[in-house]
Amino acid sequence: MSDLTASSASEALPAQDLSEVRDWVTLLKPRVISLVVLTGVVGLIVAPGTLPPALAIAAVLCIALGAGAAGAINMWYDRDIDARMKRTARRPIPAGRIEPGAALAYGVSLATASVLIMGLATNWVAAGVLALSIAFYVVVYTMWLKRRTSQNIVIGGAAGAFPPVIGWAAVTGDVTLEPLILFAIIFFWTPPHFWALSLFAHADYERVGVPMLPVTHGARETRKQVLLYTLLLVPLTLAPTLLGFAGWVYAAAALLLGAEFLRHALAVWRDRQDPAGRSLSGDVPARKAFRYSLSYLGLLFIALAVDRMILG
Numbered sequence: 001m002s003d004l005t006a007s008s009a010s011e012a013l014p015a016q017d018l019s020e021v022r023d024w025v026t027l028l029k030p031r032v033i034s035l036v037v038l039t040g041v042v043g044l045i046v047a048p049g050t051l052p053p054a055l056a057i058a059a060v061l062c063i064a065l066g067a068g069a070a071g072a073i074n075m076w077y078d079r080d081i082d083a084r085m086k087r088t089a090r091r092p093i094p095a096g097r098i099e100p101g102a103a104l105a106y107g108v109s110l111a112t113a114s115v116l117i118m119g120l121a122t123n124w125v126a127a128g129v130l131a132l133s134i135a136f137y138v139v140v141y142t143m144w145l146k147r148r149t150s151q152n153i154v155i156g157g158a159a160g161a162f163p164p165v166i167g168w169a170a171v172t173g174d175v176t177l178e179p180l181i182l183f184a185i186i187f188f189w190t191p192p193h194f195w196a197l198s199l200f201a202h203a204d205y206e207r208v209g210v211p212m213l214p215v216t217h218g219a220r221e222t223r224k225q226v227l228l229y230t231l232l233l234v235p236l237t238l239a240p241t242l243l244g245f246a247g248w249v250y251a252a253a254a255l256l257l258g259a260e261f262l263r264h265a266l267a268v269w270r271d272r273q274d275p276a277g278r279s280l281s282g283d284v285p286a287r288k289a290f291r292y293s294l295s296y297l298g299l300l301f302i303a304l305a306v307d308r309m310i311l312g
C-alpha cells in the first residue's frame, strides 16, 4: 500500500467511525426521545417528594434508554416496510448499514438494561411501568396493531403516554390519579399529532399497505378526527388545575396553548379540498398542525413543571 493510500485510509477511519456511531444513535429515534424525556422529567418534578440527584438522573436516562431501545426494536421489525417508504428508506437497517440481528440484540439489551437499572436505582413499580411501555410500543403497537387497524395509534399510542407515569412512580413508588391524568393528556394528544402527519405522509403508508386512517377512511374523516380529539384534549388539560394539583399559571398556559391547537385543528378541518377530501393547499394546515403539536406538548408540560415549582 502506498503512503498516500495508507494515510487517506487512516484519515477516513474516524469519519467512518463517526457515521457508524450516528447510525446506532439513529436507531434510538433521538428526536422523538427528546419529547418523551421531557414528559418523563415533568412527571418526576411534579411528583410529591424528591429523589437524590444521581438517582433522578439515572431514572431519566433509563426512560431515554428504554424508549430508544423500543424504537430500535421497532426499526428492526419494520425493516421491510421502512425500506419501501420514502421517509424511512435511508434508516440504517433498510440502507444496509446495520445488520437486522445486531439491531435487535442492541434493542433487547438496552431495553433489559433500562428496566433493571430503573428497578435498582429507584423502585420496581417504575421499572414495571417502563417495561410495560416498551412492551406496548413493541408488541401491541408495532407487531400487532400497526399493520392491522386504523385505530393502531389510538390504542398503541398509549405506549408514548407512560413516561410521566414512570417519572412519578420513580419518585413515589406509586401510580395515583395525578400521573394517570398526565397519561390521558398524552393519550388524547397522540391522534391529532400523528393523524395531522399522516394527512401529508399517507402516500408512503398506502404504498406499503399500513392501514393508517387517511388510507382506510380517507382524508375527510382524518381531518374530522384531528378536530374531535383536539376538542377532547383541550378541556382535559384543565384537569390538573380542577383537581388541585396545578394552579392558575398552568391553567392559563393550557388555555392559551389549547386555543392555538384548536385554531390549527380547525384549519386542518377547513382546508380546501377536492371532492374526495384531498387537500388543495398541499396540506399546509396539516403540516403546521403537526409541527405545532410538538411545541404544544412540550410547552404544556413545561408550564406544569413551572407552575408546580412556583406553588412549591
Ligand code: HEM
Residues within 6 Å of the ligand: 031, 032, 033, 034, 035, 036, 039, 087, 141, 152, 153, 156, 157, 158, 159, 160, 161, 186, 190, 193, 194, 197, 294, 297
Ligand atoms: C403511537 C404514537 C405515535 C406515533 C404513531 C407517532 C408517529 C410519528 C411519526 C411517524 C413521526 C415522524 C418521524 C420521522 O419522520 O422520523 C413523529 C415525529 C415525532 N414524534 Fe411522534 N408519534 C407517536 C407518539 C409520540 C409521542 C408520545 C411523542 C412524545 C411525547 C412523540 C414525539 C415526536 C417528536 C418529537 C417527533 C418529531 C421528530 C423529528 O423532529 O424528527 N410522538 N411521530
Ligand SMILES: CC(C)=CCC/C(C)=C/CC/C(C)=C/COP(=O)(O)OP(=O)(O)O
Residues within 6 Å of the ligand: 029, 032, 036, 063, 066, 067, 070, 074, 078, 088, 130, 133, 134, 137, 146, 159, 160, 161, 162, 163
Ligand atoms: C418509554 C417508552 C417505551 C416510550 C415509547 C414512546 C413513544 C414515543 C412511542 C411512540 C413513538 C413513535 C415515534 C411512534 C412512531 O410510529 P412508527 O414506529 O410507526 O413510526 P415510523 O414509521 O417513523 O417508524
